[in-house]
Amino acid sequence: MAxxxxxxxxxxxxxxxxxxxxxxxxxxxxxxxxxxxxxxERGFSDEDARRAARRECGIPEAAREQARSYGWENAIRxxxxxxxxxxxxxxxxPVFAVCAVLMxxxxxxxxxxxxxFVNSVLLRxxxxxxxxxxxxxxxxxxxxxxxPVSMFDxxxxxxxxxxxxxxxxxxxxxxxxxxxxxxxQGKVGVxxxxxxxxxxxxxxxxxxxxxxxxxxxxxxxxxLSHELWVRKFGxxxxxxxxAVPVGRGSSIVIGVLPKGFRLLFPEDASVPPxxxxxxxxxxxxxxxxxxxxxHVVGRLREGASxxxxxxxxxxxxxxxxATSGRxxxxxxxxxxxxLQNDDVREIxxxxxxxxxxxxxxxxxxxxxxxxxLMVRARQRLHETTIRAALGASTARLMQQVLTETFVTVLLGxxxxxxxxxxxxxxxxxxxxxxxxxxxPVTLDMRVLGFTFAVAVAVSAIVTLAPISAVRRLKPAEDLxxxxxxxTRRQSRxxxxxxxxxxxxxxxxxxxxxxxxxxxxxxxxVDPGFNAEHVFTxxxxxxxxxxxxxxxxxxxxxxxxxxxxxVSHLPLDDQGNWYxxxxxxxxxxxxxxxxxxxxxxxxxxxxxxxxxxxxxxxxFTEADDAAHQHVAVIDDVMARQLWPGESxxxxxxxxxxxxxxxxxxxxxxLVVVGVVRHVQCHTLTATVRPQIYVxxxxxxxxxxxxxxxxxxxxxxxxxxxxxxxxxxxxxxxVTHLEALSSLVDRARAESRFVSVLAALLSIVALQLALxxxxxxxxxxxxxxxxxxxxxxxxxxxxxxVMRLVLAEGMVxxxxxxxxxxxxxxxxxPLLDHLLFEIKVTNPETYLLSMCAxxxxxGLAMLMxxxxxxxxxxxxxLTTE
Amino acid sequence: xxxxxxxxxxxxxxxxxxxxxxxxxxHGFGIGRRVEQVSQGVFxxxxxxxxxxxxxxxxxxxxxxxxxxxxxxxxxxxxxxxRAGKKQLEIEEADWNRRAAAVARLLRQEA
Numbered sequence: 001m002a003x004x005x006x007x008x009x010x011x012x013x014x015x016x017x018x019x020x021x022x023x024x025x026x027x028x029x030x031x032x033x034x035x036x037x038x039x040x041e042r043g044f045s046d047e048d049a050r051r052a053a054r055r056e057c058g059i060p061e062a063a064r065e066q067a068r069s070y071g072w073e074n075a076i077r078x079x080x081x082x083x084x085x086x087x088x089x090x091x092x093x094p095v096f097a098v099c100a101v102l103m104x105x106x107x108x109x110x111x112x113x114x115x116x117f118v119n120s121v122l123l124r125x126x127x128x129x130x131x132x133x134x135x136x137x138x139x140x141x142x143x144x145x146x147x148p149v150s151m152f153d154x155x156x157x158x159x160x161x162x163x164x165x166x167x168x169x170x171x172x173x174x175x176x177x178x179x180x181x182x183x184x185q186g187k188v189g190v191x192x193x194x195x196x197x198x199x200x201x202x203x204x205x206x207x208x209x210x211x212x213x214x215x216x217x218x219x220x221x222x223x224l225s226h227e228l229w230v231r232k233f234g235x236x237x238x239x240x241x242x243a244v245p246v247g248r249g250s251s252i253v254i255g256v257l258p259k260g261f262r263l264l265f266p267e268d269a270s271v272p273p274x275x276x277x278x279x280x281x282x283x284x285x286x287x288x289x290x291x292x293x294x295h296v297v298g299r300l301r302e303g304a305s306x307x308x309x310x311x312x313x314x315x316x317x318x319x320x321x322a323t324s325g326r327x328x329x330x331x332x333x334x335x336x337x338x339l340q341n342d343d344v345r346e347i348x349x350x351x352x353x354x355x356x357x358x359x360x361x362x363x364x365x366x367x368x369x370x371x372x373l374m375v376r377a378r379q380r381l382h383e384t385t386i387r388a389a390l391g392a393s394t395a396r397l398m399q400q401v402l403t404e405t406f407v408t409v410l411l412g413x414x415x416x417x418x419x420x421x422x423x424x425x426x427x428x429x430x431x432x433x434x435x436x437x438x439x440p441v442t443l444d445m446r447v448l449g450f451t452f453a454v455a456v457a458v459s460a461i462v463t464l465a466p467i468s469a470v471r472r473l474k475p476a477e478d479l480x481x482x483x484x485x486x487t488r489r490q491s492r493x494x495x496x497x498x499x500x501x502x503x504x505x506x507x508x509x510x511x512x513x514x515x516x517x518x519x520x521x522x523x524x525v526d527p528g529f530n531a532e533h534v535f536t537x538x539x540x541x542x543x544x545x546x547x548x549x550x551x552x553x554x555x556x557x558x559x560x561x562x563x564x565x566v567s568h569l570p571l572d573d574q575g576n577w578y579x580x581x582x583x584x585x586x587x588x589x590x591x592x593x594x595x596x597x598x599x600x601x602x603x604x605x606x607x608x609x610x611x612x613x614x615x616x617x618x619f620t621e622a623d624d625a626a627h628q629h630v631a632v633i634d635d636v637m638a639r640q641l642w643p644g645e646s647x648x649x650x651x652x653x654x655x656x657x658x659x660x661x662x663x664x665x666x667x668x669l670v671v672v673g674v675v676r677h678v679q680c681h682t683l684t685a686t687v688r689p690q691i692y693v694x695x696x697x698x699x700x701x702x703x704x705x706x707x708x709x710x711x712x713x714x715x716x717x718x719x720x721x722x723x724x725x726x727x728x729x730x731x732x733v734t735h736l737e738a739l740s741s742l743v744d745r746a747r748a749e750s751r752f753v754s755v756l757a758a759l760l761s762i763v764a765l766q767l768a769l770x771x772x773x774x775x776x777x778x779x780x781x782x783x784x785x786x787x788x789x790x791x792x793x794x795x796x797x798x799x800v801m802r803l804v805l806a807e808g809m810v811x812x813x814x815x816x817x818x819x820x821x822x823x824x825x826x827x828p829l830l831d832h833l834l835f836e837i838k839v840t841n842p843e844t845y846l847l848s849m850c851a852x853x854x855x856x857g858l859a860m861l862m863x864x865x866x867x868x869x870x871x872x873x874x875x876l877t878t879e
Numbered sequence: 880x881x882x883x884x885x886x887x888x889x890x891x892x893x894x895x896x897x898x899x900x901x902x903x904x905x906h907g908f909g910i911g912r913r914v915e916q917v918s919q920g921v922f923x924x925x926x927x928x929x930x931x932x933x934x935x936x937x938x939x940x941x942x943x944x945x946x947x948x949x950x951x952x953x954x955x956x957x958x959x960x961x962r963a964g965k966k967q968l969e970i971e972e973a974d975w976n977r978r979a980a981a982v983a984r985l986l987r988q989e990a
Binding site for chain 2: 005006009023024026027028030031032033034035037038057058060062063064065066067070071
């Protein structure tokens with residue numbers, strides 16, 4: 001138990017420091033007394049005996065020091081003393097301390113903030129049981145990939161699967177919510193009975209769906225979200241087992257989901273994180289040509305690989321496509337991705353880019369702090385040299401330097417936690433759109449560990465400069481030069497540091513420039529409609545009669561120009577309706593090859609949103625199921641199907657549902673109009689061509705009203721709501737917002753990234769300018785004598801100024817050259833974030849360069865002016 | 880420097896102290912003096928090293944210490960060999976003898 005004794009003695013030493021020290025002192029004193037006594041016995045006088053004892057045994061102080069420093073507890077105390085010394089040194093030079101801590105705080109803090117995103121989004125597993133085995137299964141059909149699948153396909157995938165132990169599907173749609181209060185529209189998740197257990201180990205109350213719910217005459221059942229249960233059922237646990245009205249019938253509540261349950265699906269999956277309640281859907285070999293509407297999740301069998309799952313899906317897809325009675329879909333494939341990987345596939349690159357940007361900021365900060373430390377080391381060179389000459393070992397001197405930087409960096413790290421926390425709060429507060437479908441972003445132990453590790457790495461980097469200064473010490477020679485340092489070599493390392501800072505700042509500037517130009521392009525882009533003064537709201541209603549009543553009622557409001565309705569608003573990714581289309585009479589292998597976005601509208605829709613009809617006419621109330629079935633297509637489709645010809649009067653095969661909501665069937669439609677493409681999903685990409693059909697051919701229980709007002713009408717929401725309520729027709733109204741806010745939201749991603757990049761660039765630029773300023777100022781101080789002599793022998797002020805500016809411009813030009821090369825290599829990484837601008841855009845490069853040279857010149861101005869004010873006399877006398 | 884040529888070889892210091900204390904409990908100065916006398920001045924210890932070594936041996940559990948009055952009525956810290964210390968002394972003695980013998984054999988061979 002030797003270690004135990006060590007600990008005991010050590011702790012005893014720490015706790016009873018005084019007693020332990022006194023005991024040693026007593027022992028040393030006794031030793032020297034005995035030694036002196038021995039001399040006295042030999043006849044020495046008191047005084048001589050003591051002196052002789054000292055001659056023999058050395059001085060008691062040295063013995064005391066040696067005996068006292070034994071033990072691990074005293075090693076700790078030495079470091080503590082160094083740290084104490086370091087804090088005192090920092091206190092003595094508060095400007096240095098504040099600058100260093102601030103720069104490190106910002107640099108490390110930015111890293112902390114971005115790392116907490118990386119940690120929460122990329123590293124932390126999704127909050128589901130066996131999350132690493134969850135995969136998302138997608139299909140490719142014709143020209144569309146990442147598409148949902150039909151129940152028939154899901155059934156075939158499940159049959160005899162070796163790679164998956166569960167395959168489940170979900171389809172989210174809008175319904176009126178059950179429960180007390182006004183009728184309200186919400187989200188229902190229609191799921192296969194095996195779906196919920198994949199995402200949640202157990203319900204808060206009751207049970208999840210099971211095989212019993214799939215039986216043919218099983219009663220309709222629902223599982224409520226925690227939020228709905230609290231809000232609409234008053235958190236009543238007795239709700240389990242009772243029937244609640246759902247749709248036109250009623251369902252039995254069998255369970256309540258745990259609090260905070262969220263579906264973290266990829267952004268384009270049309271599965272929102274918060275679904276209000278769930279209904280089950282029996283799995284079966286439905287009609288082989290049924291609609292593809294299910295978003296499918298598979299759980300890999302224990303030990304099964306993703307590759308095995310993919311090859312299994314490939315052969316399943318072939319088998320499905322070869323099923324007799326199933327229309328052959330060209331280019332039909334099934335594939336699987338890890339759910340988390342797929343969730344973050346868009347955001348991952350952006351996050352890594354931001355991570356790179358904050359790393360640049362940190363590096364620039366490090367270079368500045370290293371510079372500061374170097375200047376300090378030079379200022380203290382005389383002191384250090386003397387200590388070295390007096391016998392302090394290099395190791396001891398280094399230990400002290402290390403402790404000092406470590407204390408500085410630790411303070412910086414503490415500041416960084418504050419900065420990081422605040423930055424994180426700020427970023428989360430602006431709700432970056434691409435994170436909305438992902439889990440919460442928080443600071444946790446891993447982030448703290450990361451920050452600490454970065455701080456340690458930073459102190460290692462920034463100590464290199466002063467350490468090398470200590471290692472180069474040659475006390476004998478240096479003392480002869482009476483403390484004047486060797487400025488030549490060290491100013492070269494300062495040049496390198498500043499050039500590096502400028503290079504990194506240049507890269508950030510160019511990246512930011514490209515992103516800002518992209519944002520400007522996105523703001524300028526014509527979405528195919530005019531959102532100004534258009535207000536939208538979603539209604540859930542029993543039938544088309546009521547829909548037309550609502551349209552008439554809203555049109556009657558004062559200040560309203562026109563009112564119409566659409567099944568899916570542009571730039572609103574709340575669900576989508578899309579299906580295969582082909583030229584009427586196309587060969588079998590050309591059918592099912594292309595997908596179009598389908599929209600159900602009432603007459604007047606195009607005029608209300610100012611979509612531009614380029615040919616033909618809008619719908620009229622006469623375009624219904626009883627008359628010729630007609631459609632309006634967009635110019636993308638017209639050009640694709642009939643290039644160089646008019647599309648009017650041509651026939652296409654598409655799907656509609658004249659027999660009632662969601663009863664989709666293939667139909668032949670005559671094109672009566674062509675409209676310019678409306679940006680439906682993003683502002684920047686033409687995702688699919690569009691087909692509009694009259695509401696009469698595709699009725700839906702939930703539609704979005706679009707209302708064009710003649711001017712700004714702040715109280716339109718209230719007025720519209722009141723007007724609809726006055727109809728007394730049990731219409732649920734939700735999602736009241738301006739169409740322009742949908743456009744805003746579509747720009748949010750680009751705005752978020754470019755604003756963040758701009759902030760980082762500003763910080764980086766300021767740090768780099770600070771670096772230029774600091775190094776040049778110091779250089780002017782060092783060269784005071786030289787400048788004085790120059791002026792004494794007749795140099796003009798302008799010449800001196802030129803001299804200083806020339807010195808300052810050296811690292812700036814080297815930095816810009818290096819930065820340009822670095823940008824050429826790194827900017828292509830930004831490509832996926834850019835819109836209508838090339839990564840090599842010369843204007844951006846030129847502008848960034850001008851900005852850096854100008855601002856750098858301004859940073860040099862102060863030291864340069866100071867140099868011109870040096871009076872030759874004082875300069876010469878002070879040295 | 881006073882200690883030139885008489886530095887105690889690293890590692891034998893413990894053996895010398897343990898052996899010396901095994902005869903009777905002794906204080907620091909007494910130990911140093913005894914080693915010097917018996918070795919006829921070959922080994923001399925400076926007080927700093929000696930007191931540090933005594934702390935180390937005490938921590939290792941091989942020595943016990945207590946404050947007592949000396950025959951010339953001064954207060955001094957007396958060290959006494961513990962049972963573990965006795966065992967350690969035996970080990971180190973055997974070890975030393977083995978190594979000394981080995982070195983002696985080697986030297987004979989060379990000659």
